[in-house]
Amino acid sequence: AQKITQTQPGMFVQEKEAVTLDCTYDTSDQSYGLFWYKQPSSGEMIFLIYQGSYDEQNATEGRYSLNFQKARKSANLVISASQLGDSAMYFCAMREGRYRDDKIIFGKGTRLHILP
Amino acid sequence: EAQVTQNPRYLITVTGKKLTVTCSQNMNHEYMSWYRQDPGLGLRQIYYSMNVEVTDKGDVPEGYKVSRKEKRNFPLILESPSPNQTSLYFCASSLSPLHEGQETQYFGPGTRLLVL
Numbered sequence: 001a002q003k004i005t006q007t008q009p010g011m012f013v014q015e016k017e018a019v020t021l022d023c024t025y026d027t028s029d030q031s032y033g034l035f036w037y038k039q040p041s042s043g044e045m046i047f048l049i050y051q052g053s054y055d056e057q058n059a060t061e062g063r064y065s066l067n068f069q070k071a072r073k074s075a076n077l078v079i080s081a082s083q084l085g086d087s088a089m090y091f092c093a094m095r096e097g098r099y100r101d102d103k104i105i106f107g108k109g110t111r112l113h114i115l116p
Numbered sequence: 117e118a119q120v121t122q123n124p125r126y127l128i129t130v131t132g133k134k135l136t137v138t139c140s141q142n143m144n145h146e147y148m149s150w151y152r153q154d155p156g157l158g159l160r161q162i163y164y165s166m167n168v169e170v171t172d173k174g175d176v177p178e179g180y181k182v183s184r185k186e187k188r189n190f191p192l193i194l195e196s197p198s199p200n201q202t203s204l205y206f207c208a209s210s211l212s213p214l215h216e217g218q219e220t221q222y223f224g225p226g227t228r229l230l231v232l
Contacts (some may be wrong), residue, residue, distance in 0.1 A: 004158075033219055045206060047221035052216060085160065091158060098213040102166060103174065104221065108158040 001088060003027065004092055004107035013082055014114045020067070021110050023078040023092030029053075033095040034075040036066065039109075040088040048090075087114045118143045119176055122207050122224035127199055130232050137227050139207030146212040148190035149174070149221065150182065152203040158208065159178045165225045166212060204228050
């Protein structure tokens with residue numbers, strides 16, 4: 001079973017609209033971290049946002065917010081007021097096993113296309 | 117400038133010819149990791165290291181070796197490369213998960229490897 005599931009291989013969104021990228025995760029750990037990364041066509045991996053499993057508030061970073069629903073094991077990325085520069089591949093990742101083997105697992109990604 | 121560097125950035129080699137991809141970070145991070153990225157598969161962890169002289173297998177370790185003799189360096193070694201190791205490789209580093217909330221990984225620029 002996949003530990004990180006991103007169900008949307010690709011999305012097309014009109015510029016200035018809000019975007020939600022889905023991510024569900026599977027872990028039996030109580031303490032874990034969730035991340036989103038952006039990979040533009042140039043290939044580098046850019047960190048966007050982090051949510052700790054014990055954080056009660058949803059994380060926000062500028063136009064990015066993470067809609068964390070712990071009971072549903074969901075960590076969706078929301079991009080408000082999308083821009084052409086947001087066109088990229090987006091990866092959800094989880095860090096688990098904090099006091100054990102500390103593995104980091106990535107989803108397969110969602111390719112986001114912003115339309116002018 | 118805080119960064120993770122990888123060399124080389126691009127490499128074409130032939131089957132069986134040993135190669136090393138270097139990775140270095142200047143952030144005094146305990147945790148370092150290697151990933152490979154293949155189309156449709158996202159990023160998969162090859163090996164990781166929680167500190168000097170401590171390394172562990174990730175999800176796809178076969179055909180790779182690593183070492184962590186110094187905190188800043190974490191080279192990836194392919195003793196006998198094969199065409200199925202053609203991929204985009206990323207090195208990443210972070211603080212250990214004991215620094216809860218500060219465990220974001222920072223990525224190197226990537227190394228594109230083609231094995232003929």
